[in-house]
Amino acid sequence: MKRSELLSRILIISGVLLVLAVPFAVQSIRSQGVIEIHGRMAEAGGWSPNVIHAQVGVPLHLRLTSDDVMHGFAIGQSPVPAVDVLPGQMTDMTMTFDQPGTYTYYCTHWCGPNHWRMRGTIEVTGDALASPQPLTPPLYVTLKLDIDAPHPAPVTPARVPDAVHGAQFSALLPAGVLSPDYYRSHSPEQAFQDLKAVSSLASLTDSDLWDLVAWLWQSNTTPADLSQGQRLFAQNCAACHGETGSGNGVFSADIKTLAGKTPANLSNPSTMLGAAPALLQGKLLRGGMGTGMPSWGPILTDQQTWDLIAYLYSLQFNPVSIPAH
C-alpha cells in the first residue's frame, strides 16, 4: 500500500473513532458523582429518574434539564430554593440532608394539566445529624374528621362579613373562642352558632356576629402569613382553582376531563364557611376526595399549610388586607 493511502486511512479511521469516543469519555468524567434528572411533562413521563438515593450529610449533586418545556424543581418541606429547569440546558444544584427520610421533589411551573403529577422522591438514609422533629399526627387525624363528607354551612351570612366592623365587639368575646385550637377545630359557621349562644353577645345582630367571626379568623393569622398564603395559592392552586378561587383555573377544563369533576369552588360561602381549618388541612395534606386534587402533604410545611388555609378564608371576608409581597 502506498504511503498516502495508508496515511489517509489512518486519518479517516482515527477521525471517526475520535468523534465517536470523545464525547462519551468527556461526559462520563463530567458526570461522576452527579445525578442527572430529566424533566418531561407528566404526560410524557415526568421526572426521570423519579427515585434518588442519598446519604445523610453527604452532598447530593443534581444536574437538572428539561426535555420539553420549562419546568421548575423544588423539594417539599425544604428551605432549598426552587430552581428553573430549562429545555436543553443544565442547571446544577447541590444539597445536603441532615435528616433521614423520604423527600418529595416536584415541578413548580404549570407545565400541563397533569403538572402536579411531576413528582419524585429522594430516599435519604443514615443517622440523623440534628435532633429529629417529633412526629405528631396532623390535627384532622386527631379530630377524626371525615374529609370526604360534604360540609355545607346550614346558614351563611347575608353579606360579606367585615372584620373591621367585627373588631369593635371583640372585647365581648368569651376567652374560650380566642385560642388557636378553637379556630383550627371549628368552622366559621360553627363559631357563628357558638357566638349566637353567648349571652354577652345577645344584643348583636346576625350580621354583627358574622363580622365578629371574620375578626376572629383574621386574628388567628398575620398579614405576613396571609401574604405567604397568597403566594402559595398563586403558585400551586390557581392553575386549577383559578386566581380568585372560583374553580375556573386554566386547567379546570382538563381536570374535568381527567377527573370527571371541575376543581372545587373555593369562593363558595356555603362550603368554605362550613369547613374547619383542620378539615381544609386534611384535604390539602391528603388530597384525593375522588377529584384531581393532589396531595400536598409531602410538599408544604406545617406553617405553609396554615398560611394557605388562612388565605382561603380571607376570600370570604372583608377586608382582604394582604400587604403586597
Add this chain to the structure above:
Amino acid sequence: MRFELTRFPFVRSLLKNRWLQFLIWVVLLAGFLFAILSGLFGTPVGNHNFGIVFVWIAWWAVLILVAVPFFGRGWCAVCPIPLPGEWFQRGALMDPPQKKPRRINLRWPNRLRNIWLQNLTFTLVALFSSIILTTPRVTAIVLAAMFFLAIGMSIVFERRTFCRYICPVGGFIGLYAQAAPLELRVKDKQVCLACQDKPCYHGSQAGYGCPWDVFPGSLTKNTYCGLCMECLRTCPYDNIAVNTRPFSSDLARPSTRMDEAFKAFIMLGAALIYAGVFLGPWGSLKLAAWSVGSTAWFGYAVAFLAFIFGLLPALFLGAVWFGKLLTKATTTLKKSFTALSTAIIPLGLMFWVAFSLSFVLTNAAYILSSLSDPFGWGWNLFASAAIPWQPILTNILLPLQTLVLVGGLLWTISTARKAASEVKVSPVPVIVFSTAATLVMLGLLL
C-alpha cells in the same frame, strides 16, 4: 463571458490533488457522524442539539444561501455521505490501486435513470419536515438512513447511484446548479471525440471513472455533474476546465424532461407551503403539519401533495396553454410545458433563499451556543454556551427578502422569455403566474 479558473497551475493542482478534498471530507464526515450521534444521544430539545442546529440551520444556510447559488453542486464535491461506499467500491481512498477490486457493480436500471425517485424522496422528507427539522432523534435517523443507504447502494451498484438517483438533496441542488456561475466543462469537444479510452468515464491509474455516470465530453448543463474533479485527474489531454460564467447560463437551454420540470414545481410549492406553515400565523396549520399520523396531518399531507403535484403544475399548464394559444404555436403542449418550467427554476431558488433567510437569521444564535454544548449536556467548550437566543440582522431581513423575491421574479421573466421564444409561445401567461406566486410568497414572508 467564461473564465477558466483551472488555467492557473496553482488552482489546477489544488483541484487535481486528492488531499484538499480528502481533508475536507474527513472533517465533514466527522461532523456528519457527530450530528447523528448528538441527535441520538443528546438533548431532545432541538435548538440545543448540534444535530438540529448544525444540519438545519448552519449547513442549510451555507447550502442554500452560498453553495447552491454560487457553486452549484459544490456541496456534492465534498459531501461525506458517499465516502465509505466509494472507498469500498474503489478499494482505496487516494489514487486507484494497481488491481481493481472485484465488486458487484450492477448498472442502475434504465427505467429509473431519471430524477423521479429523487422527487419522491424529497417529497417524503418534505411531508415529515416539521418533525424532522425539530426532533434531533428523527434527524439522526434520517441522516443515518441516508448514510447507510448510500453505503448499501455502493455495494450493489456501480458509481454513485445514491447521489445521482436517490439523495433528496442532490435532486434540487442539480436543478438549481444550472443557475450557478460555476461549471465544469471540456475545453474542446473534438479532443473528447478523438479520445480512444475515455478514461474520464472508465477510469485509469490517474483516477476513477465518473462517479456520476456522466461523460464529460457531452456535458451541456450542470445538473448531473458532481464537481468531484475525477475527470480533471484522469483526462490525459488536460481537456477539462472549471470555469466561472454568468449566472443562469444553463437556463438558456430549456429543459425537455418532465422529471426535471416536476422537480421545479416540487421545490416552488414546498417553499410556498413551508413559508405558510413555519412562518405563517396559523397555529392549527403548524399543529397539523407536526402531528404526523393524525387525521389533521393526513389532511395536510393530501393538501400538500395536491398543491405540489396538482394545482401548481395545472395552473402552470393552463398558463402555457394560453401562451400557446396567443401565438398559435405548433410546438406540443408537453414540450412547451417542460421548456417553460425552466423559468420556474430561478423563481424557486429565490423563494428558498428568501424563506431560508428568515429562519437562518432568526436562529443563527443557536449555532454559537450549540457549538459549546453540542449535546445539551451542560458543556461549555468555547465559553459560548450561555449566549442567549437573539435574532440577528432583523432590520435588513425584510428589505433583503423583498429584494431577493423581486430579483428572482425579474430573473424568471428573463428566463421565461428565452424559453418561450425557443418553443415559440407567448411568455406572458407564465410571467403572470410567476408574478402571482411571488406576490403570495411576499405576503407570506412579510
